[in-house]
Amino acid sequence: MKVTVVGAGAVGATCADNIARKKLCDELVIVDIKEGFAEGKAMDLMQTAQLEGFDTKITGSTNDYTKTAGSTVAVITSGIPRKPGMTREELIGINAGIVKTVTKNILQYSPDCIIIVISNPMDTMTYLALKQSGLPKERIIGMGGMLDSARFRYFLSTAMKCSPNDLQAIVVGGHGDTTMIPLTRLATYSGIPAAHFLETEALKKVAADTMVGGATLTGLLGTSAWYAPGAAGAALVESIVRDQKKIMPCCVYLDGEYGQKDICIGVPVIIGKNGWEKIVDYKLNEEEMAAFAKSADAVRSMNSVLSTLDI
Numbered sequence: 001m002k003v004t005v006v007g008a009g010a011v012g013a014t015c016a017d018n019i020a021r022k023k024l025c026d027e028l029v030i031v032d033i034k035e036g037f038a039e040g041k042a043m044d045l046m047q048t049a050q051l052e053g054f055d056t057k058i059t060g061s062t063n064d065y066t067k068t069a070g071s072t073v074a075v076i077t078s079g080i081p082r083k084p085g086m087t088r089e090e091l092i093g094i095n096a097g098i099v100k101t102v103t104k105n106i107l108q109y110s111p112d113c114i115i116i117v118i119s120n121p122m123d124t125m126t127y128l129a130l131k132q133s134g135l136p137k138e139r140i141i142g143m144g145g146m147l148d149s150a151r152f153r154y155f156l157s158t159a160m161k162c163s164p165n166d167l168q169a170i171v172v173g174g175h176g177d178t179t180m181i182p183l184t185r186l187a188t189y190s191g192i193p194a195a196h197f198l199e200t201e202a203l204k205k206v207a208a209d210t211m212v213g214g215a216t217l218t219g220l221l222g223t224s225a226w227y228a229p230g231a232a233g234a235a236l237v238e239s240i241v242r243d244q245k246k247i248m249p250c251c252v253y254l255d256g257e258y259g260q261k262d263i264c265i266g267v268p269v270i271i272g273k274n275g276w277e278k279i280v281d282y283k284l285n286e287e288e289m290a291a292f293a294k295s296a297d298a299v300r301s302m303n304s305v306l307s308t309l310d311i
Contacts, residue, residue, distance in 0.1 A: 001025045003237060004068040004110070006102050007078035008032035008041045008060070010223075011118060014230025015075055015237075017045060020056045022234060024241050028058045029068050032078070038062060069109035073240055075233050076102050076129070079119040091120050092305045099125045100132050107133055114139045114240055114275045117251070118233050120224075122175040124302045126251045127264040138275040142251025144175025145266035146232040149249050151213035152182045155206045160197050166190050170249050172258075172266050172282070173295035177215050180266070181291050182207040186282065239271040252276050259289065260296045263303070 003025040005016045009032075016030050032038035042060030049055065061067045068074065079095035099119050106113065115133070117126045117140065126142030133140065148171035150164075157164040168188045173181040184203045187194040195203060209216075217225040239246045248271050254260045257279045258267055269276040284292060 001241060002027040002029065002068070002071045003241070004029045004031060004071040004074040004106065004113075006031045006074065006076050006106070007119075008034070008038040009077065010226035011229045011233070012075070012077035013041050013045070014226050015077060015118070015233040016041070016058065016230075017048075018231050018234030019237055020045060020049075020054050020058060021052050022238055023054050023056060024234070024238055025056060025072070028056050029061060029071070030058065031061045031063065031065065031068060033063050035062050065105040065109050068106060071106070071110040071113045073114050073116065073237050074106045074110060075116045075118060075237065076106075076125075077118045077229075077233070078102055079125075092124055092302060093309060095119050095121070095125060096128055096306060096309055099128055103129045103133050107135070114141065116233060116236050117142045118229060120175075121302055123179075123251050123264055123266070123299045124306065127253075127303055128306060130253055130264060136275075137253040137255075138277065140253070140264075141236060141269075141271070141276055142175070142264060142266070143229070143233050143236055144180075144251050145171055145249030145268075146236060147229050148175060148180050148182075148210065148213070148266070150228055150232060152187070152206070152210045155209045155213070156187060156194060159202055159206050160189060160194065162189060167194070169194070170268060170282075171210065172249060172268070172284075173292055174265055174299045175251060176298065177212050179295040179298045180211055181288065181295060182210045183282070183284075183288065185285070185288070236271060240273060240275065243273040245270050245272045245277070247271075247280055250276060252279065254279070257281070258284070258292055260293075263296055263299060265296055265299050 030038040039060035042058045122144040130140040153164040268280040270278040
């Protein structure tokens with residue numbers, strides 16, 4: 001089995017590292033446009049094989065997609081990262097052209113692959129990849145909700161002084177500072193509602209911290225985060241290649257679900273060998289549905305920029 005990661009930057013390299021260490025494929029190809037960059041990352045990762053105990057063959061390629069032929073899954077991380085003060089909307093003009101070209105190149109050599117989109121603004125890039133590819137909607141998946149939910153668990157575990165592994169907490173909606181919706185009502189600690197352990201104001205703070213989680217890291221690091229995004233992408237790959245049927249919050253195409261149509265946005269889905277296999281209805285209450293509709297409006301506003309671009 002072959003997996004391709006497009007983009008050898010911090011997120012792509014971290015995703016590739018996780019894929020190799022989890023032994024998710026026999027062959028892993030890393031592609032980048034910068035001369036020698038992917039080859040160098042592949043060589044560096046291959047030199048960890050004996051130390052980490054994996055036998056995956058990792059190959060780097062400078063924009064040569066023939067090496068990606070026959071990939072089961074392709075992860076798109078390419079594009080410029082968000083810089084301090086930059087909104088995801090500002091990224092559209094640059095990253096849309098990149099994602100369109102990458103999607104075309106991937107499908108030229110791997111027409112049956114499943115595509116995972118990490119590039120920002122993620123909801124809009126997922127929608128673009130779907131529309132440009134012509135693939136069945138189940139084979140295009142945006143990673144954002146996985147990352148946002150991991151951050152939700154982190155802030156919740158910090159507030160509750162417990163392990164994030166004992167928490168179930170999910171974020172739906174757009175992958176943006178003002179569009180994501182941490183579902184505090186449904187968050188649980190070993191099956192017990194988190195509200196039994198935290199006061200309302202504490203839960204509100206957890207939700208607020210989650211929503212600016214990406215911006216907080218961008219301010220601290222001077223660039224976008226990479227460990228958690230890379231790990232989230234690899235977790236998605238794992239559920240696909242091992243047909244785990246895990247429920248994961250992902251950006252997928254809605255056709256009436258959650259009251260929305262013709263949009264890619266974060267909802268809980270079952271992930272297996274065919275991509276996303278079913279959208280799970282969490283029965284949001286009236287307030288949550290209103291927030292979801294507002295989030296969808298914001299994502300559509302970003303999507304509308306695509307029609308103004310010469311791509």
